[in-house]
Amino acid sequence: MKTRRIFTRPARISAIAPYVWMTLFFLVPFGFVLKIALSQTVIAQPPYAPAFDLSAGWEALRGNLSKLSLDNFYLLATDDIYILSYLRSITVALVSTAILLMIGYPVAYAMARLPRRWQGIAMMLVVVPFWTSFLIRIYAWINILQHDGLLNSLLLALHLIERPLPWLSTDSAMYLGIVYSYFPFMILPLFATLSKMDGSLLEAASDLGCSRLKAFWLVTVPMSLPGVAAGALLCFIPIAGEFVIPDLLAGSENMMIGQTLWLEFFTNRDWPVASTIAIVLLVLLLAPLLIYEHIQRKQLEHG
Amino acid sequence: MSGAASAPLMRIEHVAKRFSGFAAVDGVSLDIDAGEFFALLGPSGCGKTTLLRMLAGFEMPDAGGIWLDGKNIADVPPHLRPVNMMFQNYALFPHLSVEANIAFGLKRAGLPKDEIAVRVAEMVALVRLQGLERRKPDQLSGGQRQRVALARALARRPRLLLLDEPLAALDKKLRAETQAELVQVQRRLGMSFIIVTHDQEEAMTLADRIGVMSKGQLVQVATPRALYERPRTRWVAGFVGDINLFEGRVTSQGDGFVNVATRTMGELRVAGEAGAGTAVCVAVRPEKLSLSHDLALNDTSARPGEVIDADYLGSLMRYRVKLKGGDVVQAVRANAAGNGAAFEAGQQVTVSFGPEDAVVLTQ
Numbered sequence: 001m002k003t004r005r006i007f008t009r010p011a012r013i014s015a016i017a018p019y020v021w022m023t024l025f026f027l028v029p030f031g032f033v034l035k036i037a038l039s040q041t042v043i044a045q046p047p048y049a050p051a052f053d054l055s056a057g058w059e060a061l062r063g064n065l066s067k068l069s070l071d072n073f074y075l076l077a078t079d080d081i082y083i084l085s086y087l088r089s090i091t092v093a094l095v096s097t098a099i100l101l102m103i104g105y106p107v108a109y110a111m112a113r114l115p116r117r118w119q120g121i122a123m124m125l126v127v128v129p130f131w132t133s134f135l136i137r138i139y140a141w142i143n144i145l146q147h148d149g150l151l152n153s154l155l156l157a158l159h160l161i162e163r164p165l166p167w168l169s170t171d172s173a174m175y176l177g178i179v180y181s182y183f184p185f186m187i188l189p190l191f192a193t194l195s196k197m198d199g200s201l202l203e204a205a206s207d208l209g210c211s212r213l214k215a216f217w218l219v220t221v222p223m224s225l226p227g228v229a230a231g232a233l234l235c236f237i238p239i240a241g242e243f244v245i246p247d248l249l250a251g252s253e254n255m256m257i258g259q260t261l262w263l264e265f266f267t268n269r270d271w272p273v274a275s276t277i278a279i280v281l282l283v284l285l286l287a288p289l290l291i292y293e294h295i296q297r298k299q300l301e302h303g
Numbered sequence: 304m305s306g307a308a309s310a311p312l313m314r315i316e317h318v319a320k321r322f323s324g325f326a327a328v329d330g331v332s333l334d335i336d337a338g339e340f341f342a343l344l345g346p347s348g349c350g351k352t353t354l355l356r357m358l359a360g361f362e363m364p365d366a367g368g369i370w371l372d373g374k375n376i377a378d379v380p381p382h383l384r385p386v387n388m389m390f391q392n393y394a395l396f397p398h399l400s401v402e403a404n405i406a407f408g409l410k411r412a413g414l415p416k417d418e419i420a421v422r423v424a425e426m427v428a429l430v431r432l433q434g435l436e437r438r439k440p441d442q443l444s445g446g447q448r449q450r451v452a453l454a455r456a457l458a459r460r461p462r463l464l465l466l467d468e469p470l471a472a473l474d475k476k477l478r479a480e481t482q483a484e485l486v487q488v489q490r491r492l493g494m495s496f497i498i499v500t501h502d503q504e505e506a507m508t509l510a511d512r513i514g515v516m517s518k519g520q521l522v523q524v525a526t527p528r529a530l531y532e533r534p535r536t537r538w539v540a541g542f543v544g545d546i547n548l549f550e551g552r553v554t555s556q557g558d559g560f561v562n563v564a565t566r567t568m569g570e571l572r573v574a575g576e577a578g579a580g581t582a583v584c585v586a587v588r589p590e591k592l593s594l595s596h597d598l599a600l601n602d603t604s605a606r607p608g609e610v611i612d613a614d615y616l617g618s619l620m621r622y623r624v625k626l627k628g629g630d631v632v633q634a635v636r637a638n639a640a641g642n643g644a645a646f647e648a649g650q651q652v653t654v655s656f657g658p659e660d661a662v663v664l665t666q
Contacts, residue, residue, distance in 0.1 A: 198392070198394065200390050200392055201394050203361055204388075204395075206380070206381045206382045207381050207382070207387055208382075208387070208411055208455070209408050209459070210411055211382055219396060223398055
């Protein structure tokens, strides 16, 4: 197909804008982090070497470049603590996403089948927790789950348990917090695809011999897969890098990679290793991100 | 017309459906014969689509029965009815290929794999989609999609195929071609088709019989010719084609003719029956009105008038003639060889028609 010149000057500027944005706020900071990852930690200000000083001239810059090394990447690949952290992050993200999908799909499906005027209200109910700070909501969960918290008090009052159970500082508490926090991210893309579904397709399926359940499996489910993929990635990627929820709700024996990174950066003041962790995480998450983008592009092409 | 001996394929009896107080279908009774191409014709909102959806099973009638091969199917869900529907928007499954769309209903019927393959190939050939089997619906043109929808609906060999405005989305030229194909397919398969349309020309081209619906009721069921030549009511006469109406009162009748005193045309003699004194309407199609330069024309129906408009429509000339009384009538003449553009605006003419060329309408 021939491309016609339909872009006016403002249109061309707005087409460039995302690239400028990405360069300024992603590529340039990424360059800094990569450079620190290739540096060595020192007790100094800044706490890594070599420090680049552009005023020192070209020769000094060349000398500094030759001092950069891949040592930190080697460390990450050989030390258990990092590998286990990455594995735990991926596992937690996978399990949480699966739970979110199992709860989110029926909820989104029910929302999409509500009469139109109720859909807006249902949507509000899903989004309304966002109006409260995320941290406050997680602290509220601590209140509910702690030893003398709401949950134990309630269970004791109902005589369902005899002594308080340890809810807080468990993996269950962490999963609860994650599923609770990421619920809207799963619901919204699912709802978007499910509510766009053409009702006549289901009628056609039943006309061609499908019971309601069969029509759901053969038409609704396959047609909602782009929404499933969008929701799953929208949850999986940030959960893999999650730091606050496991820190506040989970026990301290296993760490997710976000917690390990925090430890390296603030407690150990090891900026180079922390940067290396960040870069490896980014590369690990790039794969699902690319899949997500591919799906989005396909969706756009198909209108 | 169905012979008295053979039972109809489908019998619709006093079927009614209300939507929140509004009578969408209001007591419709109708027989459909095996092998018949039937059209439900009416303006939008007349209930024709609701009636069709009740035949498919998407709506349950509030009252009445629907018999197919002698069995009442009014409460049978759509997936258990031996009836298939072609949807107005085609409702093709966008995630499935042409082949898989056509095979969809066959798989649900539990046919063996090799038989499904044979039937799909048969259908693909029937609607001439060879070579496009692996395409997805959004890689097809509107006309091709329409044919996939037809093939998919026909694949299960239903007793009755329902078509909901199947050609509405096509442009005019493609629609004419597709109409011819649809009739051919129906004749070849000998299947019964019920089509819903708001386009009277389409209904006349396709159907053996037409049922005209208005406000939830079936006003007239007739062959295309009978519907056009002998409409039962003023509304049908006006809906199916253009018509000139002259209001009047019957003065006398006999020998299959009535004399009607009209305000604008005076005393008219028309074929038909109606009791003396009845308020009636004399209806004449524009192509049955004759125009003449002969102002002294000796004909009982001849009336003087002035041509106020002469429109060239390609194959036709359409004239609007103002009669002495002030009423305006429409007349058309074929632009056939030798006919020429015989009249011009401003000319004085004589308007006339034969007693057999008009209908007397009592409703």
